[in-house]
Amino acid sequence: MQSFEIDKSDLLRVKAALESDDSTLQEVLQQYHSSEIAIIFEKLEPEERERIINILPTVEASGVISEMDEEHHPAELLVSLTPEKRSEIVEELDYDDATDLISQLDEEEQKEILDEIDQEDASNIRALLSYDDDTAGGLMNTELIKVNISYSKNEALEEIIQQSEEMEEFYTLYAVNDHNELVGILSIKDIIKAKKQVKVDELVNKEFVYVKADLDQEEVAKLISQYNLTSIPVVNDTMQLLGRITVDDIIDVLQEENTEDILKISGVSEDEELAGGWRDAVKSRLPWLVINLATAFLAASVIRAYDNTLDKLPIIKAYITIIAGMGGNAATQALAVTVRRISLSNLNDRQAYVTVSKEFLVGLTNGAVNGIIVSMVAVWYDANPLLGLVLFFAMTGNVIVAALTGATVPMLLKRLGIDPAVASSIIITTFTDCIGFLLPLWLATKLLL
Amino acid sequence: MQSFEIDKSDLLRVKAALESDDSTLQEVLQQYHSSEIAIIFEKLEPEERERIINILPTVEASGVISEMDEEHHPAELLVSLTPEKRSEIVEELDYDDATDLISQLDEEEQKEILDEIDQEDASNIRALLSYDDDTAGGLMNTELIKVNISYSKNEALEEIIQQSEEMEEFYTLYAVNDHNELVGILSIKDIIKAKKQVKVDELVNKEFVYVKADLDQEEVAKLISQYNLTSIPVVNDTMQLLGRITVDDIIDVLQEENTEDILKISGVSEDEELAGGWRDAVKSRLPWLVINLATAFLAASVIRAYDNTLDKLPIIKAYITIIAGMGGNAATQALAVTVRRISLSNLNDRQAYVTVSKEFLVGLTNGAVNGIIVSMVAVWYDANPLLGLVLFFAMTGNVIVAALTGATVPMLLKRLGIDPAVASSIIITTFTDCIGFLLPLWLATKLLL
Numbered sequence: 068m069q070s071f072e073i074d075k076s077d078l079l080r081v082k083a084a085l086e087s088d089d090s091t092l093q094e095v096l097q098q099y100h101s102s103e104i105a106i107i108f109e110k111l112e113p114e115e116r117e118r119i120i121n122i123l124p125t126v127e128a129s130g131v132i133s134e135m136d137e138e139h140h141p142a143e144l145l146v147s148l149t150p151e152k153r154s155e156i157v158e159e160l161d162y163d164d165a166t167d168l169i170s171q172l173d174e175e176e177q178k179e180i181l182d183e184i185d186q187e188d189a190s191n192i193r194a195l196l197s198y199d200d201d202t203a204g205g206l207m208n209t210e211l212i213k214v215n216i217s218y219s220k221n222e223a224l225e226e227i228i229q230q231s232e233e234m235e236e237f238y239t240l241y242a243v244n245d246h247n248e249l250v251g252i253l254s255i256k257d258i259i260k261a262k263k264q265v266k267v268d269e270l271v272n273k274e275f276v277y278v279k280a281d282l283d284q285e286e287v288a289k290l291i292s293q294y295n296l297t298s299i300p301v302v303n304d305t306m307q308l309l310g311r312i313t314v315d316d317i318i319d320v321l322q323e324e325n326t327e328d329i330l331k332i333s334g335v336s337e338d339e340e341l342a343g344g345w346r347d348a349v350k351s352r353l354p355w356l357v358i359n360l361a362t363a364f365l366a367a368s369v370i371r372a373y374d375n376t377l378d379k380l381p382i383i384k385a386y387i388t389i390i391a392g393m394g395g396n397a398a399t400q401a402l403a404v405t406v407r408r409i410s411l412s413n414l415n416d417r418q419a420y421v422t423v424s425k426e427f428l429v430g431l432t433n434g435a436v437n438g439i440i441v442s443m444v445a446v447w448y449d450a451n452p453l454l455g456l457v458l459f460f461a462m463t464g465n466v467i468v469a470a471l472t473g474a475t476v477p478m479l480l481k482r483l484g485i486d487p488a489v490a491s492s493i494i495i496t497t498f499t500d501c502i503g504f505l506l507p508l509w510l511a512t513k514l515l516l
Numbered sequence: 517m518q519s520f521e522i523d524k525s526d527l528l529r530v531k532a533a534l535e536s537d538d539s540t541l542q543e544v545l546q547q548y549h550s551s552e553i554a555i556i557f558e559k560l561e562p563e564e565r566e567r568i569i570n571i572l573p574t575v576e577a578s579g580v581i582s583e584m585d586e587e588h589h590p591a592e593l594l595v596s597l598t599p600e601k602r603s604e605i606v607e608e609l610d611y612d613d614a615t616d617l618i619s620q621l622d623e624e625e626q627k628e629i630l631d632e633i634d635q636e637d638a639s640n641i642r643a644l645l646s647y648d649d650d651t652a653g654g655l656m657n658t659e660l661i662k663v664n665i666s667y668s669k670n671e672a673l674e675e676i677i678q679q680s681e682e683m684e685e686f687y688t689l690y691a692v693n694d695h696n697e698l699v700g701i702l703s704i705k706d707i708i709k710a711k712k713q714v715k716v717d718e719l720v721n722k723e724f725v726y727v728k729a730d731l732d733q734e735e736v737a738k739l740i741s742q743y744n745l746t747s748i749p750v751v752n753d754t755m756q757l758l759g760r761i762t763v764d765d766i767i768d769v770l771q772e773e774n775t776e777d778i779l780k781i782s783g784v785s786e787d788e789e790l791a792g793g794w795r796d797a798v799k800s801r802l803p804w805l806v807i808n809l810a811t812a813f814l815a816a817s818v819i820r821a822y823d824n825t826l827d828k829l830p831i832i833k834a835y836i837t838i839i840a841g842m843g844g845n846a847a848t849q850a851l852a853v854t855v856r857r858i859s860l861s862n863l864n865d866r867q868a869y870v871t872v873s874k875e876f877l878v879g880l881t882n883g884a885v886n887g888i889i890v891s892m893v894a895v896w897y898d899a900n901p902l903l904g905l906v907l908f909f910a911m912t913g914n915v916i917v918a919a920l921t922g923a924t925v926p927m928l929l930k931r932l933g934i935d936p937a938v939a940s941s942i943i944i945t946t947f948t949d950c951i952g953f954l955l956p957l958w959l960a961t962k963l964l965l
Contacts, residue, residue, distance in 0.1 A: 075864065102742055110866075134744075224708070231705050236746050238687045238704075255687075255704055256680050259673065292771070293551055295583075295764045297685050297746065314763045315744045318770065322741070325774040326856050329781065333852030334845055341857040342867075345877040352849045353882050356915075359845050360838070360886050364893070367834035377833060384826060385816035388837060389809070392949065395844075396783055396808050400801045403782030407775050408790040415524065417559075418791075428794040433802050437809050444813070466805075500841065 073106045081107050085115055089122055096123060101130030109139055117147055120156075128152075129159040132168065138340040142171035145180075154183045162188070163208040163316070166195040203287050204280030206320065207301040207310030210234050213241040216250055216268040220261045227258065239298050241308055242271040249277065249300055249308040277302050280309055285324055288317045289412075324410070331488035332406055334359070358493055366391070366500035373508040376516060382449055383511055386441065390462050391503025393437055394469040398495045401426050401473025406488050409481055419478050426474040427467065434466030435459075457514055461507035469499045522555045530556050534564050538571055545572060550579030558588050566596055569605075577601075578608040581617065587789040591620035594629075603632045611637070612657040612765070615644040652736050653729030655769065656750040656759030659683050662690040665699055665717040669710045676704065688747050690757055691720040698726065698749055698757040726751050729758055734773055737766045738861075773859070780937035781855055783808070807942055815840070815949035822957035825965060831898055832960055835890065839911050840952025842886055843918040847944045850875050850922025855937050858930055868927050875923040876916065883915030884908075906963055910956035918948045 077099070084095040096104065096119065104123075108116050108131065120128045135141035145153050145168060157165050157180060169177050169192060177196070181189040191209055198204025212230045214223045223240075231237060240258070242251040251271030261270055277300045278287055291299055291314055298313045327337040336351035370377070370387070377384060405422065408414065414422065441462050442455035472495050477487030526548070533544040545553065545568065553572075557565050557580065569577045584590035594602050594617060606614050606629060618626050618641060626645070630638040640658055647653025661679045663672045672689075680686060689707070691700040700720030710719055726749045727736055740748055740763055747762045776786040785800035819826070819836070826833060854871065857863065863871065890911050891904030921944050926936030 100743065102744070228705075228709050231709075236687050236703070238685050254685070255708075256677075259704075259708075260677050260680075292764075292767050294549065295551070297762075297764065313746075314767065315741075315746065318741050318763065318767065321767065321770055321774070322860065325770075325777075326860070328774075329778050329852050329856050332778065332782070333848045335849045335852055339853065341853055341860070345874040345881075348853070348874065348878045349881045352846070352878065353885060355849070356842060356845055356882055356886055357889070360842060360889060363838040363841050366841075367838050370834040370837065374830065378830065381823065381827065384833060385819040388819065388840070388949075388953075389812040389816050391837070392812050392815075392945070393805060393809060396805055396945075397801070399782045400784045400804070403778050403784055404788065404790055404797070407778050411771065411775070411790070425794040425797065429797045429801065432794075432798045433805055436802060437805055440806070440809060496841070496845075500837075504837075 073103055077103070078107055078110050081111075081119075085111075085118065092119070093122055096127075101127050102134040104131045105134035105136075108135060113144070113147065116144055120144065120148060121152060125155045125159050129156040132156060133160055133164040137171065138342055140171075142168050146172065146176055150183050153180060154185075157184050157192075158188050161208055161210060162191050162195055163206070163310075166192050166205075167200075170196055170200065198280060201284045202280065203278045203282040203284065203301045203312060204309070206284050206287065206316055207280070207312045208316075209310040211241060211300075211308075211311045212237050213243050213308060214267050216242045216244055216266070216271065218267045220258060220263055220265050220267075223258055223267050227255065236313070237298075239311075241300055241311070242267050243308055247308055248306045249302055251275065252300070275300070278312070279304065284320050287312060288320050288324070291317050292321075328406065328410055328488050331486065332403065332492060334492055337489070355493070359496065362493060362497035363500065365497060366504055369501055369504040369508070373504075373512065376508050376512045379516055380454075380511055382451070382454065383507060386445070386454075386458055387504050387507050389441065390458070390465050390507050391500050393462065394465040394499035394503040395496060396469075397430060397433060397466045398469035398473040398499045399492075401429070401470045402477060402491055402495055405474045405477045406491065409477060409487055413481075414478065422474050422478070423471065426470040430467035430470030431463065433470070434463035437466060438462035453515055454511070457507060457510040461503075461510055464506050465499065465503045468502050469495075472498050522552055526552070527556055527559050530560075530568075534560075534567065541568070542571055545576075550576050551583040553580045554583035554585075557584060562593070562596065565593055569593065569597060570601060574604045574608050578605040581605060582609055582613040586620065587791060589620075591617050595621065595625055599632050602629060603634075606633050606641075607637050610657055610659060611640050611644055612655070612759075615641050615654075616649075619645055619649065647729055650733045651729065652727045652731040652733065652750045652761060653758070655733050655736065655765055656729070656761045657765075658759040660690060660749075660757075660760045661686050662692050662757060663716050665691045665693055665715070665720065667716045669707060669712055669714050669716075672707055672716050676707065685762075688760075690749055690760070691716050692757055696757055697755045698751055700724065701749070724749070727761075728753065733769050736761060737769045737773070740766050741770075777855065777859055777937050780935065781852065781941060783941055786938070804942070808945065811942060811946035812949070814946060815953055818950055818953040818957070822953075822961065825957050825961045828965055829903075829960055831900070831903065832956060835894070835903075835907055836953050836956050838890065839907070839914050839956050840949050842911065843914040843948035843952040844945060845918075846879060846882060846915045847918035847922040847948045848941070850878070850919045851926060851940055851944055854923045854926045855940065858926060858936055862930075863927065871923050871927070872920065875919040879916035879919030880912065882919070883912035886915060887911035902964055903960070906956060906959045910952075910959055913955050914948065914952045917951050918944075921947050 080095055084092040120131065132141045132145060145156065169180060181192060195209065212227055214226050218226065227240065238255055240253050240255060241249055242253060244250050251273045252275045253271045257270045276290060276294050276296065278290065280301050280303055287299065296314065298311050300308060301310045301312060303309055330339060331337050334355040339348060339351035438459040442459040445455035445458050446452050476494050477491045480487040480490055529544055533541040569580065572580065581590045581594060594605065618629060630641060644658065661676055663675050667675065687704055689702050689704060690698055691702060693699050700722045701724045702720045706719045725739060725743050725745065727739065729750050729752055736748065745763065747760045749757060750759045750761060752758055779788060780786050783804040788797060788800035887908040891908040894904035894907050895901050925943050926940045929936040929939055
């Protein structure tokens, strides 16, 4: 099954099986893992998906639905099923997956489904629905293995076997006192290796990392990655154990946050679905373009202000676009490095200072090198050494400003509590365009007219 | 320990302790997790780091060194220690961490260290050193728990306890035959719950996901994330078990790949260290700027070609920079969405076609809206309706071209086997600048002169 990828032949095989009877279809589906069927689903019609879900055993059907990408609307598929089928599926799902799915429905549909299913499951899901999607509470699973610290080794082992009935993977066990307060963690290895008489209390590690339910998911991801954890317990304000977050859920968080970062830094709204429709894409991108247009008029007004210089020195026209453009490029570079650095760890004052000094030197060097190239073109191609000098200083100056802006703007925004990825690029484009036009035109006016 | 962050006070406390005697320093250090000391290390001098490593118990010392970011040169720190101390540390490290560390040294230093340490450890590390850094083999750990399929429950349990002596976390166990060929996987839960007489062979799951040692790490990450695995076994061509990759190693891979993506798309070389020095930053960014400068001259030549038009219609100068700039913005948006999509999953022909059609509609709509705004300014501010018409068509056309280029260029590059993130932005900038200048100037020459 190495580097398995669903390709066209798989899709065609399933499509063909959909044309024939149920038993043939079942046979073909058996060859696929539920996460693979979820990928095949992306290319199928709603009725075809429904037929497959109805034909699959409940375990696989719920696997497929929980593996489907949100943008292919698994919740709508769920709603389209019969009440019996969807209850079976929801009851089979892990609580966190069921909650994610149900949270995509409107209130009435949520109520309908929760009323149909087992009432213990329903109350667990209702509790999870109360947490924000992007917090530890929204991410956690309530299924975990907990043992009372007063248990002996054998009592604990029995508990583990019993509680693990419905669970998939676990390694860390949580030790609680009689008030369900988390007092320590231990591993299954600790239990297996322990002598018979030993109590859980003697085995637990009382120094452990935990998070409160309202902590932002990005912070949870940072902790898990910093401490190399496979799971982290979630508690309320009085240290009562609510659930656990496992590292595989964190992978999804990281991919999501990284997609958002790359979109925001490019002037796309963070919730644009990568494979979404064109109307949504317009909605997500047009506002940024219009804001950019407004700032572009600002930069254009610099050109208008120097109409006289441009009339007398028409040769500079082509050069100012080069200088402004190079400023934009240099600023984008500094911005990408700084935004990425901020999103991996917070910078303290000294690090911020070091970053700014570094970007100044980078801007000076890169600006000077490009300035020399541009000025050589002006000297040799346009035979105008004085123009070359103006262009050299303008290019160097603009690239320095660009590098400094690219580094400082995101750090300032972060300190002001504004998302640095989202607002930085507009501020920076405006800045480098204005300075990129202003510097050569101003210098040319002073030195060449 | 919730959302623990090392701040200035921690640094000051350690700095102060460094001024006093060993026992005070030891006491202060005891309050920190090794991953926290690794963060504090970023702000300390080499001699200070060395003193702390020498004073820490071996387990913590090796923890700190393995947690240190590569850009703070843990390998140099290791080399600076006495042969005894560094042998202790290397022997304490997981094989994959030890290999990562040693691979950063030059050949002579590698040999020196490997000769000093336990020879079984050394031969394991030598074997791992032979794999490429960014393949499954380079990523895997050779420490895992394997049981022979012929074992009974109790034999297996004994093996697990013995083999887990030096291991941290495990949940999945690997079942091998007498030739060390991987034949199945099972969980520790399966063993605990099994009846006494049961053999491993009856418990294993023979359908499992595995990878070959030479598979690229990005593909490993995709598999782990697609199948929600906590670990994946690594085998050679004859299915012999070589090691396992755990999900926490994948988190580092994902962060690394995502950093590279965001840097490359912004014209920064993928190996620029985010917190590196200014000389490295110049080396990583200057080549891209110079290439961009060359393409900027190409765009500027369009302006020179229309000198006559610009002379007769000076008002259009400010507008062409706006139209070219908006094209650049629209292209960046389409590029970010497409590059991110490609890096999360490969697009088939139909998806590629749908993407291009979508971007055409997005470009048409966004171009037309911005075109209307620009033409209204031309009509009202410059009282030139015909200029407005020219600008409307130029803006719409350029934004359509931009959106199409932003989406098709990365897909084409990907099919040609070129990294789409790295080369796309330059091609796109050149294209949108040239078309952004050409369209309004050509239309103006035809319609307004």
